[in-house]
Every structure is written in C-alpha cells, then in structure tokens.
Amino acid sequence: MASNSVTSYSILQRALHWLMAALIFFNLIFSDGMEHWNRLMRRGETITPDDVSSANIHAYVGIAILLLCLVRLVVRLVQGAPEAPSEEPALMKLGAKIAHWTLYALFILMPVTGIAKYYFGNDTLGELHGGPLKVLLWALIVAHILGALVHQFYWKTNVLARMTRGV
Structure with missing residues (x-):
C-alpha cells in the first residue's frame, strides 16, 4: 500500500x-421489513408479496x-490512504487502525451472515447478524464519528476535511 505519499482520499x-x-x-x-419477514417465518405465518418486497429491499442494500x-x-490497496496525523497519540493510531479494519470486516460479515439467513435459512448466522455483529457495528460507527470529531475540534x-473536501 502506497500510503506514505498519499495526503488525501481520492x-x-x-x-x-x-x-x-x-x-x-x-x-x-x-x-x-426484514424483521417483520423474519418474525413471520419464525411463527410459520403467511408471508405476502409485500412482506417479501420489504425484506428484499434490506437484502439488496446489504448486497450492495x-x-x-x-x-x-481494492481502491484502497491500489491508491493507498493518508497516514494518521502526527497529533494523534500512538495508542489512538493503533485503536483507529484496528477499528477501521474491523469496520471493513463487518462490511463483509454483516451481508454474508444476512445472506446466509435470508437465502439459505441459517438461523445461527442470522442471530449473529442481527445480534452481536449489529451491536458491534453501531459501537464502531459511534467511535468512528467521535474520533472524527476529536480530530476536528481537539x-x-x-482528518474530517480529507474525507469531505479532499484536502
């Protein structure tokens, strides 16, 4: 990765x-829509075409x-990414790196576990999708936003401008 020479995101x-x-x-x-479809499936109740359409929206967005x-x-590996600012303490840099790569992992795991439940009926992965992975995703999103705000105001x-204006 050519991140040493990259100063901003493309x-x-x-x-x-x-x-x-x-x-x-x-x-x-x-x-x-997906939660409603899931409840109907668990209870063995009738699923209407509208129920399937609502669930499909969630599934298609997840696949996207x-x-x-x-x-x-691929773009990150080819184009690289800017280094963390020197003002950021080393421990925070490590935490940010772990959080970013965990987010990437979740961006893959969430859709894969959702697909496993919706299309293949894997209840265990469905529970993982709607439970601990979802909670971890929310926690990391909050940490990500707070980290950006700390960079901006403290x-x-x-950092925030690199992802908005590209400076």
Whole structure:
C-alpha cells in the first residue's frame, strides 16, 4: 500500500465512503421489513408479496454494501490512504487502525451472515447478524464519528476535511 505519499482520499474513495455510509445507515435504521419477514417465518405465518418486497429491499442494500466494500478495499490497496496525523497519540493510531479494519470486516460479515439467513435459512448466522455483529457495528460507527470529531475540534487536524473536501 502506497500510503506514505498519499495526503488525501481520492474522489472515488470519498464517494464510496459516503455512499456506503448512507446505505449502512439505511439498513440499520429501516430494518423493519426484514424483521417483520423474519418474525413471520419464525411463527410459520403467511408471508405476502409485500412482506417479501420489504425484506428484499434490506437484502439488496446489504448486497450492495458488500460489493461496494470489496471495490473500496481494492481502491484502497491500489491508491493507498493518508497516514494518521502526527497529533494523534500512538495508542489512538493503533485503536483507529484496528477499528477501521474491523469496520471493513463487518462490511463483509454483516451481508454474508444476512445472506446466509435470508437465502439459505441459517438461523445461527442470522442471530449473529442481527445480534452481536449489529451491536458491534453501531459501537464502531459511534467511535468512528467521535474520533472524527476529536480530530476536528481537539487536535484540530484535517482528518474530517480529507474525507469531505479532499484536502
């Protein structure tokens, strides 16, 4: 990875970041259709075409997140990423690196476990998807946002600008 010479994220990297963020928030906030479908399945109740359509929206958005994540990883490996600012303490740099790579892992694991439940009926992976992985994803999103705000307002670095304006 050629991250030493990279000072900002490319337009493609920023677009992928924000598109994925929007899709992830959509699926986390508007998961009612899938949850309703899952309740009907567990109870053995009748599932209508509207129920399937609502669940499919969640599934298709999840698949899009998975595909975009794979593209994003390839782009990151090819184009690199900026180094953490020097103002960031070493322990925080390590924590940020672990959190970022864990987010990438979740961007893959969440759709894969959701696909395993929805399309293949794997209840164990479905429980993992809607339980601990979802909680971990929310926690890391909050930590990610808080980290960006600390950079902006405490360390006064350009981390937020690198992912918004590309400076």
